[in-house]
Amino acid sequence: MPEKLIEAPTAEEIAAGVETEFSYTTVLKRTAVRRMYFSCDRRSIRALCQYLKDAFNFEHITSLCGVDWTDRLQVVYHLSNYCTGMVIEITVDIPNDDPRIDSVALIWEGANWHERETYELFGIVFEGHPKLERLLTPQNYEFFPFRKSYKLRGQE
Amino acid sequence: MMPDDRTMWITMGPQHPFSHGLWTLKIRADGEIVKDAEPVIGYLHRGWEKECENRTYPLIIPMADRLCYSASMTWSHVYCKVVEEAMGIELSDRAKYLRVVADEMCRIQSHLMWLAAMGTDLGNLTVFLWALRERELFLDLNVKLCGQRLTTNYPRIGGVRNDMPFYFERDCLRVVNRFEKMIWELVAMMDESSIFLSRMQGTGIISRKDAANYGLTGPTMRGSGVDFDIRRDDPYINYDLLDWDVAVCKDCDSYGRYKVRMEEMFQSCDIIRQAMAKLESIPKTEPTRIKVPRRVPEGTHFARLEDPRGESLMYLVSDGTDKPYRLKVRSPIFVNVSASKHFVNGVRIADIPAIMGTLDMCLGETDR
Numbered sequence: 001m002p003e004k005l006i007e008a009p010t011a012e013e014i015a016a017g018v019e020t021e022f023s024y025t026t027v028l029k030r031t032a033v034r035r036m037y038f039s040c041d042r043r044s045i046r047a048l049c050q051y052l053k054d055a056f057n058f059e060h061i062t063s064l065c066g067v068d069w070t071d072r073l074q075v076v077y078h079l080s081n082y083c084t085g086m087v088i089e090i091t092v093d094i095p096n097d098d099p100r101i102d103s104v105a106l107i108w109e110g111a112n113w114h115e116r117e118t119y120e121l122f123g124i125v126f127e128g129h130p131k132l133e134r135l136l137t138p139q140n141y142e143f144f145p146f147r148k149s150y151k152l153r154g155q156e
Numbered sequence: 157m158m159p160d161d162r163t164m165w166i167t168m169g170p171q172h173p174f175s176h177g178l179w180t181l182k183i184r185a186d187g188e189i190v191k192d193a194e195p196v197i198g199y200l201h202r203g204w205e206k207e208c209e210n211r212t213y214p215l216i217i218p219m220a221d222r223l224c225y226s227a228s229m230t231w232s233h234v235y236c237k238v239v240e241e242a243m244g245i246e247l248s249d250r251a252k253y254l255r256v257v258a259d260e261m262c263r264i265q266s267h268l269m270w271l272a273a274m275g276t277d278l279g280n281l282t283v284f285l286w287a288l289r290e291r292e293l294f295l296d297l298n299v300k301l302c303g304q305r306l307t308t309n310y311p312r313i314g315g316v317r318n319d320m321p322f323y324f325e326r327d328c329l330r331v332v333n334r335f336e337k338m339i340w341e342l343v344a345m346m347d348e349s350s351i352f353l354s355r356m357q358g359t360g361i362i363s364r365k366d367a368a369n370y371g372l373t374g375p376t377m378r379g380s381g382v383d384f385d386i387r388r389d390d391p392y393i394n395y396d397l398l399d400w401d402v403a404v405c406k407d408c409d410s411y412g413r414y415k416v417r418m419e420e421m422f423q424s425c426d427i428i429r430q431a432m433a434k435l436e437s438i439p440k441t442e443p444t445r446i447k448v449p450r451r452v453p454e455g456t457h458f459a460r461l462e463d464p465r466g467e468s469l470m471y472l473v474s475d476g477t478d479k480p481y482r483l484k485v486r487s488p489i490f491v492n493v494s495a496s497k498h499f500v501n502g503v504r505i506a507d508i509p510a511i512m513g514t515l516d517m518c519l520g521e522t523d524r
Binding site: 034059060061062063065067068076078082084085087089091108109110111112113114117135136137138145146150152153 | 197198201203205206207209210365368369370371372373382383384386389390456458460467469471473481482484486490491494495523524
């Protein structure tokens with residue numbers, strides 16, 4: 001646990017904190033007004049999320065989604081802070097042949113359905129998720145419709 | 157069912173008067189008391205995000221309208237906003253204030269639709285009729301501004317479709333001023349009814365900490381005392397230049413969410429009036445729309461704004477072509493309904509419609 005909670009952190013404080021705690025796995029890509037963009041290794045995503053929540057008061061996960069880059073999969077997190085209106089975007093790359101990542105549903109319950117949705121549409125398995133089942137599509141679906149290998153009409 | 161377990165699973169919906177759209181709430185009931193609940197959605201899933209990958213950027217605006225029929229203006233707005241951010245476009249002031257007016261009109265009519273639905277949930281059909289009567293005037297304004305009542309198709313990438321028609325300002329202010337008086341009738345009918353109060357106060361309690369953790373947004377969250385509104389805390393289209401208050405209620409129950417929505421309608425009236433005054437000072441010759449390129453430069457961008465129902469976010473991945481590579485929609489109701497277990501835990505079955513009614517369900521954006 002971090003020593004103290006900074007309720008309204010500035011971008012510099014967050015960058016410095018993440019830099020010392022996760023220097024090997026997390027890279028700050030760019031910053032803008034009330035925006036920060038990180039890229040993270042998939043092994044440390046849960047620890048990073050827990051750290052951002054505990055140390056910098058990111059008590060709300062806005063969204064979580066998958067992207068299929070054909071050569072790899074990606075999960076994108078958007079975390080937000082109520083005091084400053086800051087949003088942190090974290091991208092995590094996942095190899096195609098082992099689509100697994102740690103779940104953050106136990107950190108924020110709001111991530112629960114986002115992860116279920118990403119699982120059913122992209123086939124990314126969130127390890128440690130309390131109930132990883134299909135949500136929008138029928139239970140007997142055998143494919144992941146949002147992957148790029150699933151072609152739409154006229155997309156051949 | 158376990159032999160000594162007295163509970164049973166009851167399925168409410170998809171054809172149930174409380175479910176405002178196609179979804180199911182499975183509840184585990186012990187007699188009259190709800191012990192557990194599980195929402196089931198997906199009946200309307202049409203692969204919206206995937207469908208967008210097959211369309212050029214301008215063709216997605218009318219699709220974004222159809223995410224939610226009563227918040228069509230804000231949905232096409234958030235879509236245009238994310239594409240503008242990806243292109244690095246700054247709107248003209250005139251376009252910004254026109255969007256403010258359109259968004260706030262949309263917020264009022266969406267909240268009135270919620271109030272009407274809430275009335276029927278509680279068996280008060282007069283509220284339903286009166287709220288829809290007021291809403292009709294805002295829909296008429298929509299017709300004047302963009303030619304459509306519900307699926308407005310008004311925002312464009314780089315501005316809005318057209319400037320205000322003649323006498324729109326006069327009509328809009330008339331409607332707003334009249335509405336501010338008439339809304340007191342609605343408030344009186346709800347707030348002075350002890351039946352309404354006894355069904356709303358003290359039910360569906362969500363604490364401030366839980367509201368943040370469950371990912372609740374919008375009036376549902378502000379009804380639990382979270383003082384956060386994207387219009388104020390992460391301002392866009394000149395909301396920071398207008399003077400208004402965020403409606404917050406610390407009651408944390410159904411009544412708190414009701415009060416927040418009612419207060420928001422008053423604030424929206426105020427915002428419309430101020431935006432109209434600002435529009436007055438901007439010359440009519442200022443363009444309402446900038447010409448934009450067909451292609452979006454490569455990169456990832458996101459935009460968020462305050463929908464009538466909560467925080468809507470779109471995440472755009474563009475690969476340099478004229479079609480999006482991926483477009484993710486973060487729907488506020490998708491997350492709010494996922495917490496419905498916590499809303500109804502421990503209440504009586506008869507209270508479920510009253511509690512879930514305060515969420516303002518819209519299934520088009522939930523299932524996408």
